[in-house]
Amino acid sequence: MQALYAQLLVGLINGSFYALLSLGLAVIFGMLNIINFAHGALYMMGAFCAYFLLNLAGIGYWWALIIAPIAVGVFGMILERTMLQWLAGLDHLYGLLLTFGIALIVQGLFQNYFGSSGLPYAIPDYPQIGDWRGLQGGINLGFMFLPIYRGWVVIFSLVVCLATWFLIEKTRLGAYLRAATENPTLVRAFGINVPRMITLTYGLGVGLAALAGVLSAPINQVRPLMGADLIIVVFAVVVIGGMGSIMGSIITGFALGVIEGLTKYFYPEASNTVVFVLMVLVLLVKPTGLTGRAA
Amino acid sequence: MSALTDDTLPASPRAVRDEMIVFVVMAALLAIVPATGIYPFFVMQALCFALLACAFNLLIGFGGLLSFGHAMFLGTAGYVTAHLLKVGQISFPYWAGHWVVIPLPPLSPELGIIGGVLVSALLALVTGYVSIRRQGIYFSMITLALSQLLYFIYLQAPFTHGEDGIQGIPQGMLFGFIDLSKPTILYYVVLAVFLAGFLLIFRTINSPFGEVLKSIRENEPRAISLGYKTDQYKLLAYIASGTLAGLAGSLKVFVAQNASLTDVHWTMSGEIVLMTLVGGLGTIFGPIVGAFIIIAMQQYLAGFGQWVTVIQGVIFVGCVLAFRRGIVGEVANRVGHSL
Numbered sequence: 001m002q003a004l005y006a007q008l009l010v011g012l013i014n015g016s017f018y019a020l021l022s023l024g025l026a027v028i029f030g031m032l033n034i035i036n037f038a039h040g041a042l043y044m045m046g047a048f049c050a051y052f053l054l055n056l057a058g059i060g061y062w063w064a065l066i067i068a069p070i071a072v073g074v075f076g077m078i079l080e081r082t083m084l085q086w087l088a089g090l091d092h093l094y095g096l097l098l099t100f101g102i103a104l105i106v107q108g109l110f111q112n113y114f115g116s117s118g119l120p121y122a123i124p125d126y127p128q129i130g131d132w133r134g135l136q137g138g139i140n141l142g143f144m145f146l147p148i149y150r151g152w153v154v155i156f157s158l159v160v161c162l163a164t165w166f167l168i169e170k171t172r173l174g175a176y177l178r179a180a181t182e183n184p185t186l187v188r189a190f191g192i193n194v195p196r197m198i199t200l201t202y203g204l205g206v207g208l209a210a211l212a213g214v215l216s217a218p219i220n221q222v223r224p225l226m227g228a229d230l231i232i233v234v235f236a237v238v239v240i241g242g243m244g245s246i247m248g249s250i251i252t253g254f255a256l257g258v259i260e261g262l263t264k265y266f267y268p269e270a271s272n273t274v275v276f277v278l279m280v281l282v283l284l285v286k287p288t289g290l291t292g293r294a295a
Numbered sequence: 296m297s298a299l300t301d302d303t304l305p306a307s308p309r310a311v312r313d314e315m316i317v318f319v320v321m322a323a324l325l326a327i328v329p330a331t332g333i334y335p336f337f338v339m340q341a342l343c344f345a346l347l348a349c350a351f352n353l354l355i356g357f358g359g360l361l362s363f364g365h366a367m368f369l370g371t372a373g374y375v376t377a378h379l380l381k382v383g384q385i386s387f388p389y390w391a392g393h394w395v396v397i398p399l400p401p402l403s404p405e406l407g408i409i410g411g412v413l414v415s416a417l418l419a420l421v422t423g424y425v426s427i428r429r430q431g432i433y434f435s436m437i438t439l440a441l442s443q444l445l446y447f448i449y450l451q452a453p454f455t456h457g458e459d460g461i462q463g464i465p466q467g468m469l470f471g472f473i474d475l476s477k478p479t480i481l482y483y484v485v486l487a488v489f490l491a492g493f494l495l496i497f498r499t500i501n502s503p504f505g506e507v508l509k510s511i512r513e514n515e516p517r518a519i520s521l522g523y524k525t526d527q528y529k530l531l532a533y534i535a536s537g538t539l540a541g542l543a544g545s546l547k548v549f550v551a552q553n554a555s556l557t558d559v560h561w562t563m564s565g566e567i568v569l570m571t572l573v574g575g576l577g578t579i580f581g582p583i584v585g586a587f588i589i590i591a592m593q594q595y596l597a598g599f600g601q602w603v604t605v606i607q608g609v610i611f612v613g614c615v616l617a618f619r620r621g622i623v624g625e626v627a628n629r630v631g632h633s634l
Binding site: 035083086087092093094096097098100101102103104105106107108109111112229232233235236238239269272273276277279280283284287288 | 355361363425426428429431432433435436437439440441443444447448450451561565568572600601602603604605607608609610611612614615616619
């Protein structure tokens with residue numbers, strides 16, 4: 001049973017990354033009509049950003065959690081201003097091809113300088129309060145041993161996902177954003193700067209990816225290709241969940257992570273493929289995806 | 296929908312006769328390659344990829360469907376052909392621990408190719424049935440995910456030998472009397488298959504079927520309202536494209552004499568897209584030009600490691616931002632009619 005709970009926890013962690021990434025993809029697709037193939041590369045940049053902050057500037061995990069998403073988000077906004085904005089009005093396919101090219105450039109550059117092996121990033125050991133040493137160590141829950149860092153990743157990701165949902169569904173800014181998704185011309189006529197909102201939206205989506213990268217750095221190590229295979233799984237998650245609803249992306253992301261974890265326990269040979277097989281089944285039964293509207 | 300083509304395709308009707316002249320010139324140039332001292336292995340490899348890119352272009356350029364998983368046909372046909380040529384025996388599990396074994400000796404080249412092409416046609420039927428259920432960008436994501444699914448299956452399946460791949464494949468005697476181990480003879484066989492595949496695609500594009508495909512690309516709802524069952528047309532185009540891509544994969548086995556995971560990986564799918572984009576989406580000869588350029592680039596830059604990936608990325612970005620017609624599309628636009 002210990003092993004089952006451990007795999008469930010791994011599943012929840014992967015699910016948090018799926019949720020954070022597919023959430024960003026959905027928000028970006030809503031505003032820019034672009035499937036951001038560079039999402040995996042930007043997730044990797046988030047992890048590297050945390051690594052650089054620690055090893056070059058001595059800035060630790062907690063600051064990296066704030067600085068890395070902002071830095072990568074700004075990089076994303078520069079990409080949007082200099083390249084993506086010129087694709088407005090063209091077929092969706094060009095957005096996919098352009099961001100694929102960006103992903104190749106970023107991943108190729110990092111591979112050149114850092115090879116393909118993983119760089120270690122330690123779990124933070126501060127603040128130290130009594131017996132607590134930051135997020136190191138674990139708690140014995142009776143039925144399983146819970147490493148604190150892993151529990152932290154799941155809870156923090158959930159909080160960030162729900163905060164994003166709240167921002168988009170319940171605030172005034174989110175209302176502008178949803179309106180601009182439906183009809184950008186009309187929203188502009190009301191005096192709202194839609195191009196700036198588009199840039200900020202791309203920055204937000206990219207920032208979420210970078211945040212996931214920082215969270216995963218102590219668990220999965222920091223590798224140039226850490227996002228390359230992940231993004232394909234996230235695409236499958238997006239196809240299963242549909243990009244119509246924010247909450248749908250969050251729930252689908254976590255659910256698929258858990259299913260993957262269960263598969264790892266009961267039938268490990270299929271753990272790499274289970275998400276893709278589920279995608280095929282969903283397409284056969286409900287082609288629009290679980291929460292999506294017709295595309 | 297039509298934003299893909301507004302910008303890339305000349306509006307004038309096809310000039311089939313001019314295109315045939317270009318085709319004959321191209322065939323003649325390719326036929327004299329062995330006499331010029333150009334390394335034939337390079338040209339053979341480029342021809343395989345040119346056929347692959349042409350098959351891919353049939354789908355995107357004339358059906359408006361961007362497949363990001365065409366490597367799965369290249370890799371699958373390659374594995375099947377390689378296995379039939381080297382081992383022959385087919386065995387697969389049908390129930391826990393029980394295996395069906397079809398005892399076959401290593402097969403001849405023509406049977407190996409037929410096997411590879413048939414399996415990729417079957418794969419295209421199955422994956423096409425799943426993926427055409429969604430349109431546009433979702434279609435690309437689904438084909439990418441399906442090819443990744445196949446990648447993981449091939450990584451674990453015993454007959455592909457995982458990371459090692461199938462090595463040292465015998466080339467054998469085609470039809471019992473054409474010795475494929477002689478480079479010059481192999482070159483002309485590869486060239487003949489390539490030209491035949493190209494003509495088949497050319498004929499498809501200029502047939503009534505091709506016209507319906509183009510109408511679906513331009514405006515699918517209108518095609519439906521005219522009474523065309525567009526899903527069936529898209530599925531047929533997908534199967535044709537996948538089968539021809541499989542033919543390219545089978546052919547490549549004789550040139551490279553191995554079949555490995557590289558051919559099924561998503562980076563390969565990306566390279567196929569890049570070749571077609573550089574040459575010109577929706578042009579007849581663009582994919583061939585693109586394939587030769589990308590393969591040549593990989594040859595010359597092989598020593599630069601990951602810089603090749605970076606350069607490919609830069610070409611992608613450059614093509615999408617400033618050069619959407621591609622080389623042949625740009626020339627066609629200057630000349631004033633389609634190529």
